[in-house]
Amino acid sequence: MLSQDPSTQARRPEDPEPRIHVEGLDVAYGDPGGSRVHAVVDFSLDVRRGEFLTLIGPSGCGKTSILRAVGGLITPDGGKVQIGTTTVTGPVPDEMAYVFQDFALFPWRTALANVEVALELKKVPKSERRERSLEALATVGLTDAADRHPHELSGGMKQRVAVARALVSNCDVLLLDEPFGALDEQTRLVLGTELLRVLESLGKTIIFVTHNLQEAVYLSDRVVAMSARPARIKEIIEVDIPRPRLPEVMVSPAFTDIQHHLFSLLYEESALAMNQR
Amino acid sequence: MNPTRLAIYLGVPLVVLGAWFVLAASGTVNPFLLPAPAEVLADLGSVLTDGETYPHLWTTASQVLAAFLLAAAIGIGIGLPLGWYRTLRRAYEPVLGTIYAVPLIVLYPVIALSFGIGSTSKIVFGALYAFFPIVLGTVSAVSLVDQNLVSAGRSMGARGLTLFRAVVLPAAGPRIMAGLRLGVILATLAVVGGQYIAGTSGLGYLLATAGQSFQTVQMFAYILLTLAFAALVNGLMAALDHYSNRSYR
Numbered sequence: 081m082l083s084q085d086p087s088t089q090a091r092r093p094e095d096p097e098p099r100i101h102v103e104g105l106d107v108a109y110g111d112p113g114g115s116r117v118h119a120v121v122d123f124s125l126d127v128r129r130g131e132f133l134t135l136i137g138p139s140g141c142g143k144t145s146i147l148r149a150v151g152g153l154i155t156p157d158g159g160k161v162q163i164g165t166t167t168v169t170g171p172v173p174d175e176m177a178y179v180f181q182d183f184a185l186f187p188w189r190t191a192l193a194n195v196e197v198a199l200e201l202k203k204v205p206k207s208e209r210r211e212r213s214l215e216a217l218a219t220v221g222l223t224d225a226a227d228r229h230p231h232e233l234s235g236g237m238k239q240r241v242a243v244a245r246a247l248v249s250n251c252d253v254l255l256l257d258e259p260f261g262a263l264d265e266q267t268r269l270v271l272g273t274e275l276l277r278v279l280e281s282l283g284k285t286i287i288f289v290t291h292n293l294q295e296a297v298y299l300s301d302r303v304v305a306m307s308a309r310p311a312r313i314k315e316i317i318e319v320d321i322p323r324p325r326l327p328e329v330m331v332s333p334a335f336t337d338i339q340h341h342l343f344s345l346l347y348e349e350s351a352l353a354m355n356q357r
Numbered sequence: 358m359n360p361t362r363l364a365i366y367l368g369v370p371l372v373v374l375g376a377w378f379v380l381a382a383s384g385t386v387n388p389f390l391l392p393a394p395a396e397v398l399a400d401l402g403s404v405l406t407d408g409e410t411y412p413h414l415w416t417t418a419s420q421v422l423a424a425f426l427l428a429a430a431i432g433i434g435i436g437l438p439l440g441w442y443r444t445l446r447r448a449y450e451p452v453l454g455t456i457y458a459v460p461l462i463v464l465y466p467v468i469a470l471s472f473g474i475g476s477t478s479k480i481v482f483g484a485l486y487a488f489f490p491i492v493l494g495t496v497s498a499v500s501l502v503d504q505n506l507v508s509a510g511r512s513m514g515a516r517g518l519t520l521f522r523a524v525v526l527p528a529a530g531p532r533i534m535a536g537l538r539l540g541v542i543l544a545t546l547a548v549v550g551g552q553y554i555a556g557t558s559g560l561g562y563l564l565a566t567a568g569q570s571f572q573t574v575q576m577f578a579y580i581l582l583t584l585a586f587a588a589l590v591n592g593l594m595a596a597l598d599h600y601s602n603r604s605y606r
Contacts, residue, residue, distance in 0.1 A: 153508055173514035184509035188527045201513045201523065249513075 098126035099163070099253065099285045100150060106158035107145040119145040121310040122159070127287060132279065134288045134296040137306025137314075138346065138353035143289045144181075144257055146311060150287060151178050151255045163253065173202060176253040177246035181261045183238045185230040191241045192217065192226040198249045216248040217241070219278060236267040243275065247282075254279075256288045260295065272298060273327055280323055293346070297321075297338050298330060305345045308353035314345055392574045401578040410582070416559040417548060417586065420476055424483025424544040429537060432488045436495025436533075441525070443500075450496055457489035462550070469555055479551040479559070486547035487540035494536015498529035531602045538594045545587050560586060 105123040110116035119142035127133050135143040148154045150161050152171040161168040163175055177198070185194050195213040204212070217223055220240040230238055239259060246254055259275075260268040272295050279286060290296055296303050297319055305314045321334055329335050358366070374394065380386050381393040404410050439445050465482055472478035502525055510524035552561025560583045567576035 148508075151512055153511060170516075171512050171514055173512065176512075178509070178512035180505055180509055182505060184503075184505040186506060186509075186524070186527065188530070197523065198513045201510075201515050201519065245513075 097129070097164075099129040099131075100125075100127035100287070101162040102126070102146070102150065102159070103162075104159035105146065105149055105156050105161065107142065107149055107154065108157050118310045120149070120156075121312065123311055123313070124159075125304065125313065127285060128301075130283050130285055131301040132286045132288065132299055134290060134300040134303045135306060136290055136293070136296045136303055136342065136346065137311065138308050138350040139291055140353060141306050141309050141349070142311030143306055147255050147257050147287060147289050151176055153178075173198075173249065173251070175251055176255055177249055177251040179242050179246045179254065179256045179259045181258040183230075183242040183259075183262070185238055185241055185245075187230050190227050190229055191222060191233065191237075191244075194230070194241055195245045195248050198245050202249065213244075213248055216244040219247060220244045221274075234267075235263050236271055239263060239271060240274075243278070247278075252284055254284050254286045256286060258289055258291070260290070260292070268292070268295070269327070275299070276325065293339050293342050294330060297335060297342065298325060303338075303342060305342060306349070308349045314349065317342065389571075389573055392577055396574050397577040397581065400574045401581055404575070404578050404582065410563070413559050413563050414582075414586070416476070417552065417561070420479045420548045420552075420559065421483060421541070421545050421590065423480045424548055425487055425537075425541050427480065427484040428487035428491050428540055428544060431484070432491030432536070432540065433495050433533065436492045436536075437499055437521075437525075439492070440496040440499025440529070441521075446496060446500055450493070453489060453493055453496075457493060461485055461547075465551065465554065474555045474557065479548050479556065482551040483544040483548040487544035490539035490543060491536045494539065495529070495533050498532030498536070499525060501532065502528040534598050534601060538591075538598060541590055541594050542587070545590055549583060 102123060102125045105120050106118070107120040108116040108118045123146060135146060137143050145154065149156045150168065152161075152168045155169075163172060166172070166175075185191075186197065189197065192210075192213055195216050196209045199209040199212060214223065214226065217226055220243050222237060222240050222244065225233060225237055225241075230241070233241065239262075242259065260271060263271065276299055288296075288299060300319050303317045303319060305317065306312065307314050317338060319338060321329055321332075321338075377391070378394050381388065381391055439449055464485065468478050468481050468485070472481055506524055506528050507520065510520050515523050549559070549561040549564075552559035553565045554561075556562040556565070560579065563579045564576060564583065567573075567579055
């Protein structure tokens with residue numbers, strides 16, 4: 081059936097080597113020597129090449145910390161992250177691009193210049209910068225807004241500029257930290273569908289952090305359900321729903337079964353998390 | 358501009374001018390203490406045409422500019438690392454804030470003794486006054502930079518000075534500018550004040566000589582001139598502020 085679709089095969093390569101390897105990760109916050117909060121304890125995970133992997137869990141459970149450690153934005157207190165065969169010791173902009181929860185666009189730059197900055201920082205020549213950035217904006221359907229500043233863009237548009245900025249450097253790993261978190265439910269749904277369409281055609285390796293169940297199931301090849309803090313893996317769920325996935329799939333029994341299963345997994349953890357603060 | 362807005366914009370200045378006119382014309386105030394507006398304006402006209410005022414105006418303008426640039430260079434230079442490194446900020450921001458609250462004029466005799474009563478002491482005094490709002494503005498500007506923007510810059514490979522130039526400085530820009538605006542106002546105040554207390558030229562010196570020799574008409578003309586100068590400086594800074602932050606609006 082649909083598993084014969086070439087795009088499906090592109091997302092399920094027969095590749096034994098993980099694209100990202102996380103081993104024994106520890107992340108703690110607070111003063112060394114003082115009282116420390118352990119956000120992540122002994123966390124290990126392999127991310128396959130070309131897969132869409134979602135980390136889902138109660139808020140404050142440490143999933144963002146895992147993503148920041150993978151992206152090299154924080155130095156873990158223990159354990160290691162490998163991308164390919166390289167151990168991550170800081171940001172690796174040639175291999176990984178990040179999309180932040182509140183978009184993190186530079187307010188003094190236009191949409192186009194916000195995309196270009198990724199290439200500027202890599203010393204890409206000016207003419208090439210412009211061309212590739214316009215292309216990336218076109219991919220997310222924002223050509224018309226190229227000259228507008230972030231304050232002149234809607235939330236959904238800002239989000240798409242942020243995605244274009246991540247796509248423009250052609251990294252094959254994307255780290256998405258609740259990229260829809262600041263949007264209303266409808267925009268979220270439409271953008272999620274659109275993002276899926278874009279990403280399915282690009283075959284990137286993606287780690288996606290969210291606390292939205294529907295989004296997680298809809299977008300992912302695998303969903304990692306996390307416990308309350310400190311972050312541990314509760315269960316890894318394979319989402320065996322063929323791609324391309326149309327929005328209608330969200331009401332299919334296969335989809336709702338997985339969503340319900342995830343819900344019951346996360347319900348107790350969320351209750352636990354509520355008593356942590 | 359519609360009439361209501363025009364009335365609001367011009368209301369207060371007109372009332373003040375009207376009160377001045379009425380008070381002077383009615384004879385309730387000694388004309389020696391408060392000369393009539395017409396007299397003052399006529400004197401301002403001759404002050405502006407006789408050519409002797411311009412060197413003083415230039416003295417004040419150049420001293421204010423020098424004081425401001427000096428304070429900006431030192432204030433921003435110290436403020437950037439202080440804002441960026443939390444430990445430095447926690448140690449020194451309260452110290453700077455406390456000194457800012459002290460009436461710095463107590464230091465003027467020291468400055469006059471060290472630098473004489475010429476231009477240098479005015480520039481140093483002006484810079485001293487302008488330094489504090491600039492350094493404190495810069496410290497808070499840098500410490501308030503959205504850390505998400507910094508993370509975004511780092512994720513794209515920016516480090517060290519590149520990160521500072523590409524992310525931190527532009528993000529802190531509007532708040533640094535606010536400190537600079539306050540700084541230039543205080544530099545003007547201190548330079549004119551310094552000239553008034555002990556000086557040989559400048560608007561403050563003119564004010565002092567006119568006042569001390571009971572030339573009240575002339576003194577009021579100089580007061581108006583000084584006010585116009587301060588308004589011009591402030592207007593220039595406002596325009597610069599608006600221009601440099603245009604993309605944020």
